[in-house]
Amino acid sequence: MRTVKRTLLIAFLCAFAALFATPKPALQAQSTPHRQTSPTEAAAGFDNQTNGFLEQAEYDEARKGFLTAEDIADGIGPVYNANSCGECHGNPIIGGSSQVAVLRAGHFDGENFIEHPGGSLIHSRAIDARAQERILPGNEVRSFRMSLSILGDGFIEAIDDNTLLKIAKDQPSQSEGRIHGQAILVPIEEAPGETRVGRFGWKCQQASLFSFSGDAYLNEMGITTPLFPTENTSNGRPIRDFDPVPDPDEGDNDDLEIFTKFMRSTKAPSRDMEMAGRPEVRNGERLFGELGCAICHVPTMTTLPTGFTINGGTFVIPEALGDKIIHPFGDFLLHDIGSGDGIVQNGGPATRNKIRTAPLWGLRTRNQYMHDGASLSLDEALRRHRGEAQFVTDRFNQLDRRQRQDLFAFLNSL
Ligand code: HEC
Ligand code: HEC
Incomplete structure (x- = not known):
């Protein structure tokens, strides 16, 4: 009895104190862990070779898993987008990007984004015509999303939270307050x-490649696993009647392990070395820095030290991924550059019109740009940079023809 009273009193005092406490900023950069080894350049190349995380034979095997087309008997659907990971991640090698875009939709009520019934992802295929999803009336927020490359993503996963938080913190001072990337915290599904x-x-809806694998297996292919055991609906209607395989479609998470191992062992996209040395490309690279592109498209980052544990204790950074210097030309932060799709995922209402800075490594393997793929030239993509990037775009617009060509030559060398 007495303890109950005391607990109540403490709870009351805490609540009272909380009323007056100044709110702590949610995300603050701490110092990056101490390094014992000096960092070296990450393995890069579009050559189907392992970065060293897996042996080459294991890599070839895992790559096959990523490429394996699943059928109805394997659990594909009832609603889905494609039969294998490789179908959407294949250019210029397995793991890259592709022209495949997926559809998202929902409704904005003036204050909040409300997901389309059944979730904002509108699947483009179904194994039964009756289960076909389509955008229902009243869901006026619509957007395509281009497939992203996963090449080199093991290095991105091995970037410390604090590295990203520090980039976000430094951006306003580099741009007189105009640029302020937002970092969001997202759940680690396996922890x-x-x-x-x-x-x-x-x-920026995921932080772990294992989590993303489970998410993609369910949402792009309709295959449930112990990590994501619940099948999607068809526009909110149950799909029981169209689902021949009992859930979870996979009794274990083994396939997710294979996809994750494959992604973690891919090399980073490489520069076009023949172009990289040309004077016009070097001039373009200088302009990229001077204009302010590099404030968001950050050229260089270093991964956490080998042996460091991430993803809620579930993954220890191996030698192949630790202490590595990478050149992603991105900051992995969300920005409002006026191109936003109006859709909220893990980030809350403030992220509605924000998009992650597109990492520009491997840009020369794409011919449709921006999240929706609607920009069909680099020039068009740059002119869509408004909002936080407006002052950079204004400077870009002042370049003469020659300087513009040099900037594009640099971008096409990435
Ligand atoms: C129908 C096409 C399609 C299929 C099939 C597909 N993906 Fe993707 N993938 C996408 C699209 C589109 C995105 C961008 C999604 C977004 O941000 O909304 C993406 C993004 C990703 C990312 C994030 C990459 C990054 O660097 O940000 C990972 C990781 C990924 N997919 C893994 C997989 C895995 C593993 C599979 C197989 C289980 C798979 N995908 C199947 C289309 C697909
Ligand atoms: C305020 C941050 C910011 C600045 C500054 C900025 N960008 Fe971007 N960039 C973004 C974001 C965010 C996207 C993705 C937008 C989208 O998909 O809707 C993007 C997308 C791109 C793309 C499309 C890539 C793809 O794979 O689709 C290119 C190319 C690009 N930026 C080049 C540049 C260049 C060149 C400059 C300088 C002239 C620049 N950016 C300045 C944030 C920025």
Whole structure:
């Protein structure tokens, strides 16, 4: 009885104190862990070779898993987008990007984004015509999302939260307050209760490649696993009647392990070395820095030290991924550059019109730009940079023809 009273009193005092406490900023950069080894350049190349995380034979095997087309008997659907990971991640090698875009939709009520019934992802295929999803009336927020490359993503996963938080903190001072990237904390699905700074997906909606694998297996292919055991609906209607395989479609998470191992062992996209040395490309690279592009498209980052544990204790950074210097030309932060799709995922209402800075490594393997793929030239993509990037775009517009060509030559060398 007495303890109950005391607990109540303490709870009351805490609540009272909380009323007057100044709110702590949610995300603050701490110092990066101490390094014992000096960092070296990450393995890069579009050559189907392992970065060293897996042996080459294991890599070839895992790559096959990523490429394996699943059928109805394997659990594909009832609603889905494609039969294998490789179908959307294949250019110029397995793991890259592709022209495949997926559809998202919902409704904005003036204050909040409300997901389309059944979730904002509108699947483009179904194994039964009756289960076909389509955008229902009243869902006026619509957007395509281009497939992203996963090449080199093991290095991105190995970037410390604090590295990203520090970039976000420094941006306003580099741009007189105009640029302020937002980091969001997202759940690590394989470590319930744990979170990390999101970095994968156009909305930074995931932080772990294992989590993303489970998410993609369910949402792109309709295959449920113990990690994501619940099948999607068809526009909110149950799909029981169209689902021949009992859930979870996969009794274990083994496939997710294979996809994750494959992604973690891919090399980073490489520069076009023949172009990189040309004077016009070097001039373009200088302009890229001077204009302010590099404030968001950050050229260089270093991964955490080998042996460091991430993802809520579930992954220890191996030698192949630790202490590595990478050149992603991105900050893995969300920005409002006026191109936003109006869709909220893991980030809350403030992220509605924000998009992750597109990492520009491997840009020369794409011919449709921005999250929706609607920009068909680099010039068009740059002119869509408004909002936080407006002052940079204004400077770009002042370049003469020659300087513009040099900037594009640099971009096409990435
Ligand atoms: C129908 C096409 C399609 C299929 C199939 C597909 N993906 Fe993707 N993938 C995408 C799209 C589109 C995005 C961007 C999604 C977004 O941000 O909304 C993406 C993003 C990703 C990312 C984030 C990459 C980054 O660097 O931000 C990962 C990781 C990924 N997919 C893994 C997989 C895995 C593993 C599979 C197979 C289980 C798979 N995908 C199947 C289309 C697909
Ligand atoms: C305020 C941050 C910011 C600045 C400054 C900025 N960008 Fe971007 N950039 C973004 C974001 C965010 C996207 C993704 C937008 C989208 O998909 O809707 C993007 C997308 C791109 C793309 C499309 C890439 C793809 O794969 O689709 C290119 C190319 C690009 N930026 C080049 C540049 C260049 C060149 C400059 C300087 C002239 C620049 N950016 C300045 C944030 C920025």
